Amino acid sequence: MTRVVVxxxxxxxxxxxxxxxxxxxxxxxxxRIVVPDWAPRLTGLDKDAIVVASGAVEIMLGAAAIALPRERRRVGGVIAALFIAVLPGNVHQWRTGRNAPMLGSDRARFGRLFLQPVLVAWALWSTWRL
Known part of the structure; x- marks a missing residue:
C-alpha cells in the first residue's frame, strides 16, 4: 500500500x-477564459495575472509535495484547498460554454466539474496516508 500512496x-x-x-x-x-469576471475585482489582478499566479502556485505545490516530505500533510491540505478554490472557475466555464484547453465541449466542461472532488480526495489521500 505504501508504494501505491507514494x-x-x-x-x-x-x-x-x-x-x-x-x-x-x-x-x-x-x-483566461476560465477566470470568472468577478475574480479580477476580488483580487486586484487581471485575468492573465491570475492565470500566471495559479500556474506558479501549481508548480510550487507539485514540487513541495515531493521536496518537503515532513510537510506532506500540510502541502496536501493546501493542494486540496487549491482544487476547491478553482472550482468557481470550472463552474463559470461550464455555465458560459466557453472552450479552454482540453475542454472544447459542454460534455467535457460538465465532466470536469466531477473531477474536482476526485482531485481533492487524491490530494488528501496521497499526502495524509503512511
Whole structure:
C-alpha cells in the first residue's frame, strides 16, 4: 500500500507541475477564459495575472509535495484547498460554454466539474496516508 500512496503522490505532483507549466506557456491564453469576471475585482489582478499566479502556485505545490516530505500533510491540505478554490472557475466555464484547453465541449466542461472532488480526495489521500 505504501508504494501505491507514494506513487499517487508523485503522479499528483507531476500533474500539478505539468498543469502549472501549461498555465505559463501554451494554455495561458485559453485559461483566461476560465477566470470568472468577478475574480479580477476580488483580487486586484487581471485575468492573465491570475492565470500566471495559479500556474506558479501549481508548480510550487507539485514540487513541495515531493521536496518537503515532513510537510506532506500540510502541502496536501493546501493542494486540496487549491482544487476547491478553482472550482468557481470550472463552474463559470461550464455555465458560459466557453472552450479552454482540453475542454472544447459542454460534455467535457460538465465532466470536469466531477473531477474536482476526485482531485481533492487524491490530494488528501496521497499526502495524509503512511
Amino acid at each position: 506513487g499517487a503522490r508523485w503522479l499528483l505532483a507531476a500533474l500539478l507541475v505539468a498543469a502549472g507549466f501549461s498555465h505559463l506557456t501554451w494554455g495561458r491564453r485559453g485559461y
